[in-house]
Amino acid sequence: MKILEGLYYSKEHEWVKVEGEKVYIGITDYAQNALGEIVYVEMPEVDDEFSVGDVFGVVESVKAASDVYLPVSGKVLEINELLEDQPQLLNEKPYENWILIVELSDQSEINQLIDFKEYEEFCKSESH
């Protein structure tokens, strides 16, 4: 299982990359592996606003539909349109294929996220 240094993580298995006010959000390698082959990604609209913990989309594998939660509050700046036709990119390169870019509304929320070491420990405890 791949976990990248320098990213933030949520316990809902999303990764967060911070670039000033802009944050990129995707799902982790652990998440894509647990979901299996991803066949559809439902994304929000640009300019939609969400609070931390809101459902912003759905990732569907062959067998199930799973909600994805926004780990920070903010406004959607961009969605990854490539995923509309190539949802499998989330399986192939989960850290290169962000799902959306959000304009952060509360910088302090980043501090609630965990770093790669904590995330690694968390995954170990989940997968027993």
Place this chain on the structure above:
Amino acid sequence: MACLFTMPLYSSVFYVENKKLKGEDEMNQLKETSLLNYHKKYGGKIIDFAGWALPVQYEGIKAEHEAVRNFAGIFDVSHMGEIEITGNQASDFVQNLITNDVSVLNDDQVLYTFMCYPHGGIVDDLLVYKFDKNHFYLVVNASNIEKDFKWMKENDLGYDVKIKNISDDVSEIAIQGPNAQQILQKLTDTDLSEIKFFYCKRNVSVASANCLISRTGYTGEDGFEIYLSNEDIKMVWEKLMEVGKEYGIKPAGLGARDTLRFEVALPLYGNELSKDITPLEAGLGFFVKLDKPNFIGKEALQKQKSEGLKRKIVGFEMIDRGIPRHGYEVIVDGKKIGFVTTGYAAPTVNKNVGMAMVDMEYTKLGTNIDIKIRNKILKAQVVKKKFYQKNYKK
């Protein structure tokens, strides 16, 4: 995966998968087939299916699905239930119990059928193997074993029969796909071409293990189901993997089993079939012989047929983008007119399709319907429910 999996997992087959989130102790309480360690060895993702620890997939549902369509796949279906009926009135007992006609069967022939309640709803769907007129072998769904056994016991009044649940002593492998026969033939001297579609043969030696073999399955492809002891299954599984290698064999999990059966419109108990759905409503009236003397549920089914159905299961294809799932609402003009029984992004046909129970007036091919997918109303159209043509050797 707490939050990634908080949505209900829509297909009821996988509904129990949420239990995967539970601790190890709870997983340890699951029933195990003899092959559990082999599933782990081949990379199987183990889930709780009807109380059994079984692999939902190994390499991936799509790859396993395609292997079965094009080459061969093997499934551990040891969780299925086997109930033996013996005695002088075995034939009469079974005839009363099921909707299909057992009187037309030859020895060693197999019959697909339903057991119904008096009100016409379905107790279970099952295979009936006729060994001879005093000896039948019934194969039932894992989740229904106890219920079915009890149902049979309750309905043996006055019949000279013995009903024995032998599920715990029987393991089962399904080998399915165009190469299934060639692979299995490598391990037996019995000429498999002599076992016709929906026939069986007992005491077949497969790699020296004593097996019951039938040309049956749940994938829409040619193939066999092999019943054998809990001990022998390990050896036979490994031999099949070994000799099947050059024929493209893959172990296949419950995920592919469900997508394969769905594409050829084979029903699943809990989805297309239930105590609240009759075989006629499921579109499976072919397996209900209303002209045979008597059976449990006959009166209700006859009445339903003469009065006309109020609803029926149809196939549909999404026009808008979205994947239909078990339980989603079917809507027309803002009104709920039915529900999705199974839906998928179907691997072989590569379309988002489903089966749904809808009010009769919306069952015509080409009818426009809407599917409510989460908070969106998405367009779909009624189509034939056999999304993929079966490939049986008859």
